[in-house]
Amino acid sequence: MTLLDLARRDFPGVVTSSTAPGKVVGNRIRTPGAGADPAAVRRRTLRVGIWALALLVFGALVVASLLIGAGTLDAQVFWASRVPRTVAVVLAGAAMALGGLLMQLLVRNRFVEPSTVGTTESAGAGLLIATIWMPAMPVAGKMGVAVLAGILGTALFLQVIRVVPVHSAIIVVPLVGLMLSGVIAASTTFIAYQFDLLQTMTMWMTGDFSGVIRGRFELLWLVGALLVVTYVFADRFTVAGLGRDHATSLGLNHRVAMAVGLGIVAVSSAVCVVVVGGLPFLGLVVPNLVSLVMGDNLRRSLPVICLGGAGFVLACDILARVINHPYELPVGIIVGVVGAAVFLTMLVRRKGLR
Amino acid sequence: MVRRFAALLTVFLLALTACGQSGGGSPAAAPAAESRTIRHVQGETTIEGTPEKVVVMDFGALDTMKALGLSDTVVGLPKRGLPKFLSEFGDEKYADVGTLQEPNLETINKLDPDLLIIGGRSAAKYPELSQHWPTLDVSFKTDKGLIDGTEASATPIAETFGKQAELSEKMAALRTRAQGLESKGAAAGRGLIVMTSGGKVSLHGENSRFGAIHTILGVPVAKENIATDGHGEPATFELLAEINPDVMFVVDRDAAIGTEGQNARQILDNELVHRTKAWQDQKLVMLDGSRWYIAIHGLDNAGAMLDEAAAGLEG
Numbered sequence: 001m002t003l004l005d006l007a008r009r010d011f012p013g014v015v016t017s018s019t020a021p022g023k024v025v026g027n028r029i030r031t032p033g034a035g036a037d038p039a040a041v042r043r044r045t046l047r048v049g050i051w052a053l054a055l056l057v058f059g060a061l062v063v064a065s066l067l068i069g070a071g072t073l074d075a076q077v078f079w080a081s082r083v084p085r086t087v088a089v090v091l092a093g094a095a096m097a098l099g100g101l102l103m104q105l106l107v108r109n110r111f112v113e114p115s116t117v118g119t120t121e122s123a124g125a126g127l128l129i130a131t132i133w134m135p136a137m138p139v140a141g142k143m144g145v146a147v148l149a150g151i152l153g154t155a156l157f158l159q160v161i162r163v164v165p166v167h168s169a170i171i172v173v174p175l176v177g178l179m180l181s182g183v184i185a186a187s188t189t190f191i192a193y194q195f196d197l198l199q200t201m202t203m204w205m206t207g208d209f210s211g212v213i214r215g216r217f218e219l220l221w222l223v224g225a226l227l228v229v230t231y232v233f234a235d236r237f238t239v240a241g242l243g244r245d246h247a248t249s250l251g252l253n254h255r256v257a258m259a260v261g262l263g264i265v266a267v268s269s270a271v272c273v274v275v276v277g278g279l280p281f282l283g284l285v286v287p288n289l290v291s292l293v294m295g296d297n298l299r300r301s302l303p304v305i306c307l308g309g310a311g312f313v314l315a316c317d318i319l320a321r322v323i324n325h326p327y328e329l330p331v332g333i334i335v336g337v338v339g340a341a342v343f344l345t346m347l348v349r350r351k352g353l354r
Numbered sequence: 355m356v357r358r359f360a361a362l363l364t365v366f367l368l369a370l371t372a373c374g375q376s377g378g379g380s381p382a383a384a385p386a387a388e389s390r391t392i393r394h395v396q397g398e399t400t401i402e403g404t405p406e407k408v409v410v411m412d413f414g415a416l417d418t419m420k421a422l423g424l425s426d427t428v429v430g431l432p433k434r435g436l437p438k439f440l441s442e443f444g445d446e447k448y449a450d451v452g453t454l455q456e457p458n459l460e461t462i463n464k465l466d467p468d469l470l471i472i473g474g475r476s477a478a479k480y481p482e483l484s485q486h487w488p489t490l491d492v493s494f495k496t497d498k499g500l501i502d503g504t505e506a507s508a509t510p511i512a513e514t515f516g517k518q519a520e521l522s523e524k525m526a527a528l529r530t531r532a533q534g535l536e537s538k539g540a541a542a543g544r545g546l547i548v549m550t551s552g553g554k555v556s557l558h559g560e561n562s563r564f565g566a567i568h569t570i571l572g573v574p575v576a577k578e579n580i581a582t583d584g585h586g587e588p589a590t591f592e593l594l595a596e597i598n599p600d601v602m603f604v605v606d607r608d609a610a611i612g613t614e615g616q617n618a619r620q621i622l623d624n625e626l627v628h629r630t631k632a633w634q635d636q637k638l639v640m641l642d643g644s645r646w647y648i649a650i651h652g653l654d655n656a657g658a659m660l661d662e663a664a665a666g667l668e669g
Binding site: 069070071072076077080081193196199200203204208210211213214215216324326327328329330 | 434435453456551552553554555557585587588589590591592593595596608621624625626629
């Protein structure tokens with residue numbers, strides 16, 4: 001009996017999308033009489049179909065990303081510019097989408113993500129402070145400051161939402177997060193303004209892959225490593241998402257799981273901000289769309305979410321290269337516009353979907 | 355409002371003292387201050403007499419004030435990001451009146467200036483500032499080009515202080531200087547203007563604020579029709595390799611606004627830029643951001659910019 005099996009026994013329908021308690025075979029959930037239940041068959045067919053389609057689309061996007069650019073394609077352009085950019089987009093897109101889901105699980109609210117609770121803004125504030133007071137610091141050091149600030153900002157958010165009454169409307173927590181990130185962003189803007197760094201700050205915080213070349217994105221591999229860590233501990237995060245009391249009664253050290261999970265979110269958001277800038281709404285849109293179809297079992301939905309986030313940013317980044325060819329558009333703007341539109345649609349249609 | 359009240363009060367007190375005078379010598383009448391109407395970018399401003407206390411909110415205009423021998427009339431300016439070539443204005447006898455984008459009205463009010471000169475980054479504040487003080491907007495208009503633009507910007511200042519003769523003299527010298535440099539530019543090969551900021555690059559064309567490289571020095575363009583947006587066209591290093599300019603003119607934006615970040619050479623020092631002829635021949639002309647990006651249209655600065663670019667082509 002793993003933690004997750006216990007959780008499934010106690011909370012059927014919460015932990016997985018299947019309404020019958022299931023048995024784990026490999027890493028797939030077999031529901032009793034799956035073959036006989038036409039609904040289950042339909043669900044599984046749908047899942048296989050989604051996977052096939054997702055992989056196909058993703059593969060096409062990767063190929064397009066490797067072929068599209070401002071320069072003429074030769075070996076050096078391919079390895080020094082196209083491959084690094086594609087890898088950076090995939091890692092950042094996957095990390096930001098997953099960061100959104102982790103945060104939603106641990107805060108137990110569908111409508112939070114790093115850029116709406118102050119994590120991203122805090123990381124930006126850290127970067128700014130390091131730039132102003134420690135200009136000679138190497139990039140790794142500045143990133144460390146940004147990561148630390150991201151963790152502090154996330155912790156601050158968690159402290160603040162503790163006073164939100166348990167039975168408040170679902171929208172209260174994200175609103176508190178938005179206010180908090182607004183306060184942090186305003187303070188950062190004030191400091192940046194004092195030092196005439198407003199435009200530089202804007203450039204940092206707007207996601208943009210145009211400067212990515214071999215030797216200037218490798219820190220993102222750290223984010224890739226965190227994705228693997230998240231996958232390994234996926235079940236614990238899923239259980240932690242059931243709430244402190246339930247998780248504790250199932251034998252999970254809830255405090256540690258929360259700390260590790262939010263640490264992962266803060267570190268990967270901060271690294272993404274420092275290397276490529278902000279990718280707003282990604283962590284809201286992708287996990288919510290995937291959850292609608294797959295439920296909240298992190299181990300099962302994690303690959304899909306990573307693929308979805310990476311694919312979405314890839315598509316936006318290809319657009320960013322094509323619209324103003326041979327010049328660039330900051331991809332963060334495109335991600336923000338499309339993401340906001342999808343998110344609003346989801347909010348409006350949510351009642352119909354549930 | 356306050357000023358008007360103060361003026362009324364002064365008149366009133368003067369009238370009182372005049373009334374109180376027991377006959378005899380008539381009061382020495384001050385010469386009536388002649389008023390002039392000066393045309394500038396955002397309309398017309400009437401100025402009484404010759405201003406003696408001026409607040410300058412634009413570094414190009416400040417350079418022009420200095421060039422016309424009017425430094426003594428300046429009482430306040432934004433000191434943050436003051437270009438090195440204007441460092442004498444960092445002296446404490448000049449008040450610090452906020453930043454280029456955000457004038458500090460309280461400080462300006464304390465100085466009680468009789469003229470404000472604004473432009474570029476402070477131009478948006480004209481409606482507010484001109485309510486309180488006579489204000490000239492001398493913003494540089496990129497489409498006029500560096501030389502005519504500099505003249506257009508300096509003209510309202512010269513008219514206000516009766517320095518038209520000095521201005522014509524300086525402009526004639528600037529035009530002669532520019533003509534002397536044209537042949538150098540034409541022989542330089544295909545040139546590309548690159549601005550670096552935050553690890554990324556943007557390209558600027560002949561109609562940009564850096565356009566004098568092409569239009570006055572006559573450096574042939576390496577790429578046609580680069581749009582004239584204020585911050586240029588964002589580009590990849592791939593594109594720099596593709597354009598393959600013979601010479602690159604580089605403006606380090608982060609240095610211009612006073613950050614000690616990665617400098618431009620570090621940003622450009624990568625395998626894709628190494629493929630360009632400009633890098634291989636070490637034809638990277640580093641331009642002083644405070645001259646090219648911040649001040650631009652100063653009467654002395656315009657000539658210094660051209661000299662800097664031309665010297666870079668030789669060196």
